[in-house]
Amino acid sequence: MHGHPVTPASRNSPRRTADALAAQRPDLLTAYTAALPGARAAVLGRLWTALAREPVPGVTARTTIGGRLTVTLTGDRRLTGPPPAPYVPPPDSLGLELDGVAVDDPAELATVLGGGDPGATDAHRRLAGELDDSVANLALARAAQPAPNGGPPVLTRPGRTDADWEQLVVDGHPLHPGCRTRYGMSTADVLAYAPEHRPTVHLELVEVPADRWLTTGSGLPPLLPMHPWQAAHLLGAYPWLRRTGRTRPARPLMSLRTLAPLDDPGHHLKTAVDVQMTSAVRTVSAAAVRNGPPVTALLADLAARVGGLTVLTETAAGAVLVDDEPCRSLAVVVRRAPAPGPDETVLPLAALAAPSPADGRPLVTEAVALGYGGDPAGWLTDLTRVLLPPLLRMRDLGVALEAHGQNTLVGLRHGRPTRLFYRDVGGIRLDPARLAHHGVDAPPVHGDLATDDPAELRDTLLAATGTVLAEQVAVLSRVYGTDPRTLWSAVAAAAPDDDLLFRPTLPVKATTAMRMAADPLDVVWARVPNPLAELR
Secondary structure, eight states: OOSOOOOGGGSOOHHHHHHHHHHHOHHHHHHHHHHHHHHHHHHHHHHHHHHHHSOOTTEEEEEEETTEEEEEETTTEEEEESOOOTTSOOOSSOOEEETTEEEOOHHHHHHHTTTTOHHHHHHHHHHHHHHHHHHHHHHHHHHTOOOOOOOSOGGGOTTOOHHHHHTTOOSOOSSOTTTTOEETOOHHHHHHHOGGGOOOEEEEEEEOOGGGEEEEETOOOSEEEEOHHHHHHHGGGOTTSEEEEEEEEEEEOTTSSEEEETTOTTEEEEEOEEEEETTEEEOOOHHHHHHHHHHHHHHHHHHHHHOSEEEOOEEEEEEEEETTEEEEEEEEEEEEOOOOOTTEEEEEGGGGGSBOTTTSSBTHHHHHHHHHTTOHHHHHHHHHHHHHHHHHHHHHHTEEOOOOTTTEEEEEETTEEEEEEEOOOTTOEEOHHHHHHTTOOOOOOOTTOBOOOHHHHHHHHHHHHHHHHHHHHHHHHHHHOOOHHHHHHHHHHHSOOOGGGGOSEEEEEOHHHHHTSSSTTSOOEEEEEOTTTTOO
């Protein structure tokens, strides 16, 4: 037994979550019920965006007439609605109609996408269950947030920790309909472990027989810090693992399974949790255990060469050996935490779009006010200058970083971006031949990190950076009423003069199409118009 199977009873739905709250947390039930329409609309809006541009099974045609998009589905059914607006919070009623009948439930829509095709039914039913789970957990996340406190800007308040910044992200992935899927966790589990509920989690320290322990990097003793959810669900299958009775208190970061230990603020721990969150079950693969320390050391050396980028290295990793192989459900990675300089705040780019605890507006508005007198174009100019040059220089050397909003952090001084941080090498791509051309010997890598395909390097880099900039433009345009073209013009003027950035289209991970594929981890790309293409 290397994992925990997800059964219908171990996932959430809006009704099941309401029943759980009535029994366990009645204080949240009213707020949860009020948050459900907005949560349904948020997930439905992400699904609508996917149907408009991804190769989703069941979509056969797309047409736009009179400002309305029509998506034709298998069986000649027609789904119509306004043009999708990625990154923009939709109204509670999105205005979608399926064959003239209003649609407001993303799970119900997912079930009809297959058009009765028996071969497609399982994938669509699986997606429907994931979307139900996402809606329920998103409504719960929103219901649990405190009201804005009206205090000074959060960016000026002392004493904020890594977890404080990361736990501001309430809505999860800005494009993925499974933005809050925690498939396999009960409502009580979500409340106990999810970062948006701001818990302290007690990691169990489990003793491993020395001959069943693999460690890499600087090395770890055979003592596995296990997430309590994982310990509760898996330890019984491994009687030779010994509970020590000791724990380490920690606070979950954005990914839930990565935590900041209270007794070691200089490091973060990536734990294994056999729960599907967004697209993947969040275990720690053998490749991650073996790649992490040497690959992040390589990236740190390259980052020092290019300047403006700090790589948060993975100093050590460990895994329990089961049948002489590292068990992905019983593993851990130790990563350095960001170390802010004097007067510096370091936070994930994704947190900039999250509501500030001070006034409820996107946190980026505090940076724009503090550093730029309320000028969003000035903020975007400096963010572009900090974000793009080091990523492009890394690409030139042979490494494409997957620099999306969770993996990429920015240092701010008085609201102004000053430097970039990067973490997590699971999605990067590196070209050993190109590295060798620049006099760099790549370490042996496991899994799918290595490539000799320039297009794979290009798409990995562009997909993440394009998404980060598009989210910032959408948020700033909405808050300040600025024409998006004006903001994209600021990006274009500040961007390096590199043909890569000004291509006609940008790749975007087709996360919904990937969820419905035979292997959901195989990358599928959608292509969207590049706002920079006409601004060079």
